[in-house]
Amino acid sequence: MKKNLLKIYGFILILLQSAVIAGCDNDDKNSTMNSSLVNLGDFYYSDGTWSSNLNSHKEVIGIVFGISKEKGGEVLPGLTKGQHGRVVALKNINVDGNEWLYWGEYGGNKEVPKLTKHATMDGANYYYFINTDNPSNWQTGAISDWNGAENTLMILKYRGERATIENKPSDYPAASFCHLYGNNDWAVGKPGEWYLPACGEAALIYARREMTMNKFKECNGQWFGSYLWTSTAFDWKTNEGKHDITENLSGSSWTVYFTYGMIAWPTRDCPKPVRPVMTF
Template identity: 25%
Template sequence: MKKNLRTYLCLTASFIVLSGGVSCCTEETVIEVTDISLDKTSIDIARGSTMTLQATVLPDNATDKTIIWDSKNPEIATVTQEGVVDAIAIGTTTVSAQAGGKIAVCRINVIGKPAETVTVTPQELSILKEETSQLNAEIFPADADQKDIEWSTSDSTVAIVSQDGTVSAISVGKCTIYATCGDASGQCSVTVEGIPAESIAVTPEVAEVLLGGSIRLTASVQPDNADYETIQWTTSDESIATVAQDGTVTGKAIGTVTITATTGDISGSSEITVVQPQAKVGDLYYSDGTWSTEPDPQKQIIGVIFYVGQHENDASDYSESGIGKSRCNGYAMALTNATDQYCYWGPENGEDLGCYPIDENGNIVDNYTNGKECDWSGYKYTQIIKEAAQKNGGPAPDQASTYPAIFYTLDYENTVPSPESSSGWFLPAISQTYTLIENSSLLEKAGASLPTDWYYSSSEDSWALDMVLSINMSTMTVRSNWKESKVNLIRPILAF
């Protein structure tokens, strides 16, 4: 077998013997390179990066395994004699390795320098709905060839982002905004907060609601695009008026309350006054000063309304009473008599108390023949008679001088207390007595009646001032009695 050998004289051994010379010469065998290969035949490498190629020379025992490295285009990539490739510029070239006349080549593709990291600022963002905010993204390294950033959102219903990094808040919530460059990305956590409520206007601001009736209030939150969870409705006094969570106010008792609508720490209010519905003749009058057409089983009936409004011939001033104003809203008769016994009206001493009507010219008006209409000032007369009784140590039930009729009238308060908002019980004037008897059938709705008999009024007889007027329940006849006679009953009334 032929050997690839080359013989050289490389060693001469000489032996010199002083007595004679002897010499010897031997040839060395040289093993040549048969192949060279690289661990990679093609590589992609980022600009600015390095990579080491590994070369293998065959046979392993080749005499000279020296490798010479070379780059076809050093402007794109260079290579050291250790096989280290350095990517210089974007492009394609080849790197070769030679040994013993053999050559191996690797294709070098220099690609752009990638972004390693992307930093988004700010990394956390709190923004109001419908507002915008600018995000910035910084690529590292600064000389990366990848420059294009793609912006995206994790939830476009909460916030969107344009390709210049502008975030637009859409609705309340949280999402993440991403900035991506190649394989690198950064992010910003976004919280979209609701637009805060600045004020609440409740309409109407002032209103009246009928007792037992309802009114619907509305609450307008400003600004119009404010975000809020719910509006909470409350009342300052549930005993006067209640409010449902839809803003419906219901009157429970006469009085005034403040209804408040609240969301968060913002509130608005409305002043609601609960008033009686317009009274009607025949309405039932209750112990709390209210009235209704049909019986309210939750309330105590103490009277029946027999006249609505203050009669034009009522000269009484109700300012100092529970009514609290000069004029009243009407009159109600009691369900029972003040006493079951006849009693004196007052002393028969000829004293003129002034319990009769006076016209605009100061003249006494005939209340005997015109008793139905001209004399409605029972509250005024009751105060006059009460003062007269106090001068005599009354009012008291037995002696005529202590005005027993007024005593029993006022004492009725202990049996059937009148509402604080009323005038209190008083002895009606002749026209009031006449009208209540005319309407006595109205008492049936309350389960009451007016016994057939004669009934006192608080009116003195304008023809004979030491006498008083009374009326017969069955005949509607007006008569004049001596003050000191026991011939009449008493049916109190009150104004409201």
């Protein structure tokens, strides 16, 4: 009888211990989930993790500059933390020592069919100063475009590429080399994860440049330079509202001028610096 009681007590103890352990495991999981929110300005690492303070045992590949509610979703300027967002790379694209790349084909500015185009920067103007504005006001025009990843894939599809790109793409190098970022000695990551930022994304990088540069100082990041290409195309219209089909005017894309805090639309045959971004 005593032996049977001891067995029963032992069985009960085992059940209680299992329940406690399970509870601890759940607490750990919940704690991990709660602590997994990313903050603006966090360091983003090659293993897909992040931290507010630099972890010297991990490889930093960029800085978080925007937060979204879902991966690849619209960046919400009012959010300072969340589970998804955008990362800007530590350095500009560098091709054999050259950081100034064409947007379109070398020496040309041919249009990309089906690529979303914007005739104005903010719904009214052909140029735009970011310095004194709040990103939450970016509701219309090119500055409301957050789809850099989709734009980049559209550009690559047009030049006949799929998942794999040649090491020396000659046409549409800005988008192509962003897609390749991570497949070179000077970058960390996986090919295809990075892309040419849309106008809204590039504008937000400028608006939060001081935050980003403070983090760059800790991880050997590089200043952006005077300009940054975006993947958002410019759509020229005449005063009558008709599309202008002249090649010089139609073959333009929006660019962020870091020197002036302005966004405008140079032709694609003018080389500019390129900084890749990624979404997580």
